Amino acid sequence: MNTTVNLAGVTLKNPVMTASGTFGSGEEFSEFVDLNRLGAVVTKGVANIPWEGNKTPRVAEVYGGMLNAVGLQNPGIDLFIKRDIPFLKQYDTKIIVNVCGKTTKDYVEVVEKLSDQPVDMLEINISCPNVKEGGIAFGQDPKAVEAITKAVKEKAKQPVIMKLSPNVTDITEMARAAEAGGADVLSLINTLTGMKIDIDRRCFVLANRTGGMSGPAIHPIAVRMVYQTAQAVKIPIIGMGGIMTAADAIEMILAGAIAVSVGTANFTNPSVTMEIVSGIEEYMKKYQVEDVKELIGAVRDRM
Numbered sequence: 001m002n003t004t005v006n007l008a009g010v011t012l013k014n015p016v017m018t019a020s021g022t023f024g025s026g027e028e029f030s031e032f033v034d035l036n037r038l039g040a041v042v043t044k045g046v047a048n049i050p051w052e053g054n055k056t057p058r059v060a061e062v063y064g065g066m067l068n069a070v071g072l073q074n075p076g077i078d079l080f081i082k083r084d085i086p087f088l089k090q091y092d093t094k095i096i097v098n099v100c101g102k103t104t105k106d107y108v109e110v111v112e113k114l115s116d117q118p119v120d121m122l123e124i125n126i127s128c129p130n131v132k133e134g135g136i137a138f139g140q141d142p143k144a145v146e147a148i149t150k151a152v153k154e155k156a157k158q159p160v161i162m163k164l165s166p167n168v169t170d171i172t173e174m175a176r177a178a179e180a181g182g183a184d185v186l187s188l189i190n191t192l193t194g195m196k197i198d199i200d201r202r203c204f205v206l207a208n209r210t211g212g213m214s215g216p217a218i219h220p221i222a223v224r225m226v227y228q229t230a231q232a233v234k235i236p237i238i239g240m241g242g243i244m245t246a247a248d249a250i251e252m253i254l255a256g257a258i259a260v261s262v263g264t265a266n267f268t269n270p271s272v273t274m275e276i277v278s279g280i281e282e283y284m285k286k287y288q289v290e291d292v293k294e295l296i297g298a299v300r301d302r303m
Contacts, residue, residue, distance in 0.1 A: 065215020246279020
């Protein structure tokens with residue numbers, strides 16, 4: 001039984017990875033998770049300089065998931081290289097670094113600093129607000145998506161994953177723009193913009209007013225977007241969004257994802273990624289699937 005998958009020349013032992021921002025850099029989860037069993041660890045977003053993040057409160061539980069407005073708080077690339085990469089290199093798993101920024105220059109600086117580091121892939125978070133465009137996210141404008149993808153690809157020494165925002169009219173337009181810019185892989189979906197109001201205090205629950213919605217409630221939307229994107233581009237896709245169980249992960253793979261990222265579920269069940277890895281193997285045995293790649297995009301119409 002073969003569970004390996006290939007992302008732009010990088011071979012993962014299985015298709016299960018962590019979603020950025022939900023797993024730190026793995027250290028705090030290492031007592032619950034055997035990092036050696038993961039296909040890859042995707043780190044929390046890292047910028048060219050430390051970011052403080054948004055004011056508190058910045059996380060709220062909602063029906064079917066959670067809202068977060070953490071604001072990509074991170075220690076900056078220099079400390080990340082000194083502290084987090086050496087920790088992850090102790091394990092037999094692929095390392096994918098999530099990169100964030102407020103201008104194209106910010107992204108490129110991080111990518112250049114990672115060029116000689118022992119990391120396997122870069123995931124570019126284009127849901128960050130582009131300060132030069134009045135705060136609109138890079139990922140909401142196809143021209144900006146293509147331009148920043150090209151800029152990153154010119155400097156990157158590792159394969160580049162472009163992480164797409166679902167807060168757009170047509171996800172396939174953004175996917176094609178990233179592909180045109182030279183992206184090696186796409187990951188989707190990032191969080192959906194949401195809001196929660198405290199009716200007793202008549203105020204916003206989050207200090208930022210809005211936050212990113214994640215969790216099982218967004219899973220059907222994510223599956224639909226992964227399926228649509230798989231029909232629109234030729235490059236590999238990492239599916240994410242509300243994956244809580246092995247069944248959710250398999251659904252993403254059937255829709256066209258080559259690999260999956262598990263996010264919010266880590267907060268409710270720190271061992272969930274191990275359960276999903278085992279669950280995919282059990283599914284393959286049950287249905288006599290010799291190679292997990294047989295499942296990619298294998299969904300069909302009802303007969």
